[in-house]
Amino acid sequence: MHFTIKPVSYHCNLACDYCFYLPKGQLLPPGPKVMPEAVLETLVREYIAACDSDTVYFTWQGGEPLLAGLDFYRKAFALQAKYAAQWGKKVENAVQTNGTLLNEEWCELLAQHQVLLGVSIDGPQELHDAWRKTRSGQGSFAAVMAGIEQLKRHHIPFNTLTCINAVNYREPLKVYRFLKDLGSTYWQFSEVVETMPEHDDMSRPLASYQVKPFALPHDAYGQFMLPLFKQWVRHDIGKIVVRQFESLIACVLGLGHHSCVWEGCCPDNFVLEANGDIYECDQTVYPRYKLGNIMALTSDLASLHAQQLCAAKQALCAECQACPYLPLCHGGCVKHRIDRGTGAAQSYFCAGYREFFAGITPYLNVMVQLVEQQVPYTAIKGLVDQIEAALQ
Numbered sequence: 001m002h003f004t005i006k007p008v009s010y011h012c013n014l015a016c017d018y019c020f021y022l023p024k025g026q027l028l029p030p031g032p033k034v035m036p037e038a039v040l041e042t043l044v045r046e047y048i049a050a051c052d053s054d055t056v057y058f059t060w061q062g063g064e065p066l067l068a069g070l071d072f073y074r075k076a077f078a079l080q081a082k083y084a085a086q087w088g089k090k091v092e093n094a095v096q097t098n099g100t101l102l103n104e105e106w107c108e109l110l111a112q113h114q115v116l117l118g119v120s121i122d123g124p125q126e127l128h129d130a131w132r133k134t135r136s137g138q139g140s141f142a143a144v145m146a147g148i149e150q151l152k153r154h155h156i157p158f159n160t161l162t163c164i165n166a167v168n169y170r171e172p173l174k175v176y177r178f179l180k181d182l183g184s185t186y187w188q189f190s191e192v193v194e195t196m197p198e199h200d201d202m203s204r205p206l207a208s209y210q211v212k213p214f215a216l217p218h219d220a221y222g223q224f225m226l227p228l229f230k231q232w233v234r235h236d237i238g239k240i241v242v243r244q245f246e247s248l249i250a251c252v253l254g255l256g257h258h259s260c261v262w263e264g265c266c267p268d269n270f271v272l273e274a275n276g277d278i279y280e281c282d283q284t285v286y287p288r289y290k291l292g293n294i295m296a297l298t299s300d301l302a303s304l305h306a307q308q309l310c311a312a313k314q315a316l317c318a319e320c321q322a323c324p325y326l327p328l329c330h331g332g333c334v335k336h337r338i339d340r341g342t343g344a345a346q347s348y349f350c351a352g353y354r355e356f357f358a359g360i361t362p363y364l365n366v367m368v369q370l371v372e373q374q375v376p377y378t379a380i381k382g383l384v385d386q387i388e389a390a391l392q
């Protein structure tokens with residue numbers, strides 16, 4: 001079980017064009033702008049009690065989670081210390097931020113509590129500013145970079161989250177070089193698609209709504225990720241962690257996925273809204289996926305499960321069931337499933353996934369062979385010329 005906590009719900013100081021959370025303002029019932037202390041304390045107490053692991057991971061996300069203010073987090077860290085001591089557990093915190101509010105005071109607090117920062121950045125300025133904008137429509141790149149400089153000055157480690165969209169997918173190597181030069185050593189990528197009108201059931205026919213213009217084209221995932229993979233496997237495997245690549249490697253080595261998008265079942269990765277409402281997943285904060293309110297639960301948090309999503313994920317169309325890449329892909333994220341004219345819900349990104357999986361399979365096969373010979377899979381770095389010559 002894991003909780004992603006939304007201390008300010010959908011509120012944000014930016015207004016990125018593709019944000020899937022800002023529109024929740026029209027969908028969710030009116031609630032507090034910042035999570036009330038009673039909700040915070042109940043979460044910390046119940047979550048630490050219900051987790052069966054020795055370390056309890058808190059992920060703070062938004063909107064922009066730093067809008068909750070320094071005192072909110074001081075209170076949260078104090079509560080964590082109190083209840084973790086009670087249960088003999090450790091606590092780790094991660095904050096996913098747009099980076100623009102980071103200053104001396106924030107960095108001191110975050111460093112003091114060893115908080116891991118995830119900064120959302122889509123590449124160099126011309127790519128980042130295409131969609132990631134301020135409320136007045138200006139690019140946010142300069143403010144994000146100023147925040148990252150603060151993190152570097154305070155030696156706070158940070159990850160990056162890059163949304164693959166209609167603009168930056170054309171420039172995979174530019175994005176690669178940028179992230180590497182930035183000094184991030186843990187990269188996550190998220191493929192973007194949203195629809196108009198927004199709805200909670202992507203299995204409806206595509207003809208009944210439109211894909212928004214910022215979406216990554218349905219067949220472009222491989223066009224972006226494959227050049228990135230080839231660069232990484234040749235130069236940076238073992239030095240830079242790319243979550244999606246490591247997830248696929250773990251999968252073929254029989255260790256299970258790290259990315260829920262390609263897992264066989266949606267894990268219990270809940271969202272806690274500022275008003276205490278719990279949803280099955282961050283991507284599905286819609287009334288039908290609400291599990292209850294933390295202030296009114298009659299059983300402990302461990303009894304909650306993402307049952308609806310897991311059932312939806314396992315309901316695979318005929319194409320997926322017959323697909324050679326099913327063990328890697330499991331039909332993709334429920335949120336991305338769309339009926340593109342076949343009469344069945346299938347990942348909007350299927351064509352792009354197929355191209356990517358086909359392109360990396362020869363490399364994955366070599367990694368499996370290496371591990372079978374007790375050699376670390378990172379040794380593939382020295383074999384890339386050979387693999388690519390054999391593919392000519």
Ligand code: SF4
Pocket residue numbers: 319320321323324325326329330331332346347349350351353354
């Ligand atoms: S690649 Fe396409 S057909 Fe294959 S499992 Fe994934 S979504 Fe289904």
Ligand code: SF4
Pocket residue numbers: 260261262265266267269281282283284309313332333334335
């Ligand atoms: S709905 Fe998508 S993002 Fe949410 S847990 Fe399932 S696969 Fe992951």
